[in-house]
Amino acid sequence: MAEQKVELFARRLDRGVQQAVHSNSAAGTEKRYHSLGADYSAPDDLRRLAGQIRQHAIEHMDTYLEQAEQSLKRQGAQVHFAVTAADACRAVSDILQKAGAKKVVKSKSMISEEIHLNDHLGSVGIESVETDLGEYIIQIDGDHPSHIVKPIIHKNRRDIAKSFEREGLGDYNDDPETITRRARVFMRDKYLQADAGITGANFVSAESGRLVLVTNEGNSRFCLAAPKIHIALVGIEKVIPSDAELAVLLNLLGRSATGQQLTVYTEFINGPARTDRPSGPREMHVIFVDNERSQILASDCREILRCIRCGACLNVCPIYRQASGHAYRSVYPGPVGAVLSPLLAGKKFKELADLPKASSLCGACNEVCPVDIPIPDLLLKLRHRGHEEHAPSPGTPPMGAFAKLASSPMLWRFAMKSNKVMNLVPLEKLPLPYLQPWLKTRTLPEWRGGEFRSWMKDRRKK
């Protein structure tokens, strides 16, 4: 029987990895639940308000983007725009090459994963080091993040210890504290030697031009301390009207992502450092990246652009917990990825059109979403689009014959009655590949088709 790719991946997944992903995700859901529950009597009201704020922002993206641009320029930042992923990569390398920069430190940014920035920088001879501990391990392993917030959720300490040993960061030692200390020492030199720091942004306030960055490790602070150039890659959907909205969004982001009231470091950056300061970048570049976002805005799935990348929908999703992030074959995994990834694929939509089907539509993702994105509705819309575009649909039994039957009253009546013959047939012996897995664990009830119709008919007579 043909299977969905996500299901197939889950089935072949190493049990240890599956357990790690499952327990770590479940712990995330638990923490989120307790921190929101302890602090708010009606967290859903706050989620809905945040959803409205983000929906308003994306529906006024033109206004806020221009306003953010003006605010940033006023503060001395340089603003660039990039239509495609390749344009964004080129914009970064152009800035670096113009400044003669050879070494770059990077803090975690999903959009840089999306545009494959590190590969591009490597190809033009610029060293780019990921400084988030998880992302660094991903980088040295040539791997891909499998969770938006916890990129190495699929790795255990032994895997990491082996990678560190291979990279010359000391003898094999799988103590998490030792691993972290070694990364600290290694990164210190990288920070101090780097010519430029690259970051993303969690939000951009149009009114003040402030870029908001949140990290727990403090790596993005370091990226903006020693280096002389700051480049921020920002998706065009990150704009919000003003600083006032941040109180609502920040309160939800930390709690939804990691169960923290606030992430350890929340940075508000709106320009280069003043020239009389001993540290901080002298140049700040903000690159607003479209990469299919304006097309998503035009589609009937625009609500997905509200997303603030907290990862709560991944943690709670029964499919993600079983299948892990790599099953989604794209940068964004889980429920948000099942919507966002096929849309970001643009013309290659069909290649990822199976992702919206990797869902039981249980609705848990919508219930935990800090900006109340109706993910199940969007999944259904994308399933429909996949059908319209004749995307391959493995795992779906052919329903053509049933459709014919169900749309003809006469045929239906006949089938209802005549199917009684099925009660005499040993079903488990039939060559029906779609039914066999089901029949292995269940017995079909006796066929009583047509009885409702005759009951109705008799009832009318009386």
Added chain:
Amino acid sequence: MNTAREQILANIRSALTVLPERTARPTFPKSVSEPQWLASEADTIALFQKRATATGTKCFTDMESCAAWLREQGVRCVYIPAPLTRLASLCSEFCEVTAEYTRARVNEIDAAFTPSAGAVAESGTIILSDESTPDRLAALAPWHHIALVSRAEIHRTIADAIAAMPDDPNLIWVTGPSKTADVEGILIQGVHGPGAQACLIV
């Protein structure tokens, strides 16, 4: 003119023309995101201490106990900006004190005092800025960082602190020590930034 800019804005505008009506900007009271327990906390300074301690930030209200802690931690070299002479003399009893933060000594200076730009009681957050801490590395690279928080500058809520953000290109909110749970979800403190975060309330 920047063509990418024009193209993106044109695409956004044409995407939005299909909407019969655009979602209005929601209005909400500043108190909307306040935790339900906030009202029962009358004393803002006590609240800050409680919340900061809960996130792993040590709070001191006198220089002596703060210096005693650094001594106990085995600090070898502490950066104390020039005006804080009494603190400097307290620390010089057990370690080297420097009033200058230089790039060459980043790995030797293992503790640093820097003035803060205020604090947030609701979340136990310390606010740093370029104005208060001119060398960003001084508040970031040493294992121990002690922020000097003035009582008068402690904002009650996150929303209050956001409304009062000063004009500074680099405002940093610090809520606890640097941490990661990347390796098997195990919490480790002191990844890149301070492993021990403290504040001295003055």
